[in-house]
Amino acid sequence: MLDLEVVPERSLGNELWEFALGMPLAQAISILQKHCRIIKNVQVLYSEQTPLSHDLILNLTQDGIKLLFDACNQRLKVIEVYDMSKVKLKYCGVHFNSQAIAPTIEQIDQSFGATHPGVYNAAEQLFHLNFRGLSFSFQLDSWSEAPKYEPNFAHGLASLQIPHGATVKRMYIYTGNSLQDTKAPAMPVACFFGNVYAESVDVLRDGAGPLGLRLRLLTAGCGLGVMADAKVRTLESSIYFGDSCQDVLSALGSPHKVFYKSEDKVSSLISSTPFTLLFVVFVCSDPCLTSTCGDILFDATTHLVKKFFDFIYLQF
Numbered sequence: 001m002l003d004l005e006v007v008p009e010r011s012l013g014n015e016l017w018e019f020a021l022g023m024p025l026a027q028a029i030s031i032l033q034k035h036c037r038i039i040k041n042v043q044v045l046y047s048e049q050t051p052l053s054h055d056l057i058l059n060l061t062q063d064g065i066k067l068l069f070d071a072c073n074q075r076l077k078v079i080e081v082y083d084m085s086k087v088k089l090k091y092c093g094v095h096f097n098s099q100a101i102a103p104t105i106e107q108i109d110q111s112f113g114a115t116h117p118g119v120y121n122a123a124e125q126l127f128h129l130n131f132r133g134l135s136f137s138f139q140l141d142s143w144s145e146a147p148k149y150e151p152n153f154a155h156g157l158a159s160l161q162i163p164h165g166a167t168v169k170r171m172y173i174y175t176g177n178s179l180q181d182t183k184a185p186a187m188p189v190a191c192f193f194g195n196v197y198a199e200s201v202d203v204l205r206d207g208a209g210p211l212g213l214r215l216r217l218l219t220a221g222c223g224l225g226v227m228a229d230a231k232v233r234t235l236e237s238s239i240y241f242g243d244s245c246q247d248v249l250s251a252l253g254s255p256h257k258v259f260y261k262s263e264d265k266v267s268s269l270i271s272s273t274p275f276t277l278l279f280v281v282f283v284c285s286d287p288c289l290t291s292t293c294g295d296i297l298f299d300a301t302t303h304l305v306k307k308f309f310d311f312i313y314l315q316f
Helices: 025-034 105-112 245-252
Strands: 002-007 011-013 018-020 042-045 056-060 065-069 076-081 087-091 094-097 119-121 126-131 134-139 168-173 196-206 209-219 233-240 255-261 277-282 295-298 305-309
Touching (some): 002 168, 025 056, 105 134, 233 305
Antiparallel strands (some): 042 056, 065 076, 076 168, 209 233, 277 295
């Protein structure tokens, strides 16, 4: 069972790793892959019909946790714990949910302090207690009547007229004051690890069609130690169809990886002579930075840019 620290409006994690609001999807997947012996049974949920209209979700079924990513920028927007019995949770180092401690409304009051009056959703039969960047939902379907409370109370959660021992059904971590209105925040500096990330990619065009790409890149934390440079820097470069390898290296720096393919099945139907395709993932020229931009295909004969692949808003 995972034992995790809750940081409202920021993250859920432990001393080895954390899921931080604003982190890119690829980074979360990397954490899951690295700790696959502990975090198992992960589902990827998305809409095939309208993929950009619905959140992209990583569902940690064994641990009762969902990570909701904005479908367009692919940054973590909401962390949901939907099964409190599958995970241990603590706040400021003190557990409020474990096998020995039930997350009752009294326990939440003790751990997090008083908040504004909760909100009762009659349709869902859920009672929501909201802090900044953190919400708890209590299931009321087994209760004989809706909870009663004074709108102007200022005496803590325990003063609400809710049955003693009511326990949390779901917990949400997000940014801002409203779960419904929350958006994925900018990527925190702690998530850069000296890497370069593509904030935006624009297609350059003229009357005849596309010419190339203009990339707006972000980087931070380059140097000795991840936080040596806490300032986020912006880099902007353009690359074009027909650019040579030297042109691209000058604009984006040395590649993180180079892939060689000795034969192309489609082209082999036309020519019996196999040729080499170079798939290159580029980064900033600083050697401590790694790539999140995409792949570039060079013609094997001319070594000029032929195609661009996977240049998306953020690393996938």
